Amino acid sequence: MTTFRVVHTSDLHLGSLFSATPEVAAQRKQEQIDTLKQILDRCTEINADALLIAGDLFDGIKVERHLLDDVREMMSHYRFYIFITPGRHDPAAPDSCYREEWPQNVHIFRGGMEKFEIPEKNTCVWGAGFTKPYCGETLLTHFTPVASRINVLMMYGELTDTPRSDSHCNPIYREALENCGADYVALGHSHRAQLFEDHDFLYGYCGSPSPRGFDEPGEKGVLSGYVAKGFARMEFTPLDVRQYYTEKIDVSGCETTREFTGRIVTVLRDRHGESFSHHLYDITIGGSLENGIIPALPEILARLRESVFYVRLTDRTSTSLDLDLLMNDGSLRGAFVRKLVGKMQTDSRNRELYMRALLYGLRAFDGEIEIDENY
Template identity: 30%
Template sequence: MIKLLHAADLHLDSPFSGLSPEQAAARRKEQRELPAKLAELCRIHGCDALLLAGDVFDGESVAPETVEALLAAFAACPCPVFLAPGNHDPLSTASPYRTERWPVNVHIFASRAISPVELPEQHCRVFGAGFESAYESGLLGGFSAPQDGWVNVMVLHGDALNPNSPYNAVTKEQIAASGLRYLALGHIHQASGLLRAGHTAYAWPGCAMGRGFDELGEKGAYLVTLTDSDCSLEFLPLGGRSYEILRVPAGDDAAAALDAALPPDAARDIYRVILTGEAARPDLNALYARFAPRVFSLTFRDETTPKRDLWAGAGEDTLRGLALGKLQADYDNAPDDAARRTAALAARMLCAAIEGRDEA
């Protein structure tokens, strides 16, 4: 059995432009903790190798403290580290991949040509290639691993969703023809789950830390277990803050609605609250003052529509008027608040359906 930890897209030293300067600096500091977390997961799970599928850095300009944290974490990693540079951190002359002295257990695939490294004790080969510029194509094309009883895996940055991508498009046909047991990909920031093409298993774990509202929820890495006959994945969260979008029907009391909707454990996370439905125009400044202390960062979007007279037109000699008239009678004669809410909701949904709009 072989165990691998597969991570990608750490994007160390990201700008976090949507946050305040102080918050952005705090988030970059948290990013620098990711390599040490990965090394610790390798220790806990007894991994045979750590595979990093590119975009470890967000760009060519890397802070000295970031490089220092990365080198220290990898030096402490109990297994070999294999790194395939991607489109954000290609093998430029100024890249830390070329300028720094890396620990002896780290292998950087420093060419666009695929090459192997052998792990004799595991009877395993780790193949890989790296981006030499921000755009690459065809890195996997024509590759076929030897079928000689060894376990062949590969770490590679590439886009398996867009066949026309300038970021090393990887096709299912190429993956199936590769003869690999497992292909560890990076570039796509949402985790894929276990996929197969031919006899080859492949996946991408998503980014290691969310950096915006297009990277929602919990982020982490994959623990890959290869047996003689199977491949399995386990998602291992890396902790830290997450980006969350919360849609809240504002109703008559937006503050009360948000108070009920906001999770009690939201303090570490970054929230975008979208206020919806028919309501009086909410006071966003007052809402921010009340709720911003409960989260790390908070922004609002007001998608409410002006509140209307729910029963306008009830009783008119139209399909809408007759239906509203019946619902208004149900509302007026309702035995309790629950029945009144049901009648009012039915009226709102009726009007929305007739007018061709969504009822938030």
């Protein structure tokens, strides 16, 4: 039985600016290319016949020359086929790099539905690409699978559960897709991996192989496996890439910067294992601190960045206060505390705000208030 071994990826967004993490943007940009290399090597490992890149290989139409040269040069070293369907971010516009010359083993679907035959594998690879950043009409047209061959379809688009959709991202009616006659459909667009099965028919999104921000949680990787006539077997293969994690860590009882840092590192190690330092974190510290203890965020951040690739820190700690004692104070301080405690009780939704106000007020009674201007 003839099988067609493939690796399915999409949404690499090479050239992305990583503006949300400017401190490590340059390194992250390079790591995106390393991810592509990792995927290409994965293809070699499983002896893949083809790599399917279902859209958004690049983050924009205009690609930096050195990046484009690197990618093409890298791809030219591999012997398997590389199929690319341009997506929403990197459509095959007139000024697109996809209009340029690419290595011989790379085939780009630059417009409407097109067929690429691989007779030695008894396979037809079908694809349709974006030519503009938006595509309101479905590209799932003119797909006429060859009955005697394995038919693999790939495109960038948005699955819809109704025939009509307002989507400007190549709306693909799920029912039409499930009845299209392909043996496997490789989709791009969703950054979360989702594999769907309808009887023996398999299709899905491989998700982004490498996240770009804290809004892309979860494990990242590619789909790899084989397609045969009438069925496909694909599985998710994680890649060794940096992950973005949003964490809440209780630092109650900590007093010194060393203690804060130690607590955070311990929690991260517990949660993400020894490779915790490899990833990027958006950490909010919370909990109750002894009266007068204020986390020195810049110092904590500096120390954390010695052991963790990237950290963003938000302080939501509260000082442990004997509110009863404070309220019994007959001075202005006591009256102030009573006012805010009263507000906390009557407006519990804003308790955190009133607590913060209480802390600020108490600090003001004690001395000058320091504002962290480098948040």
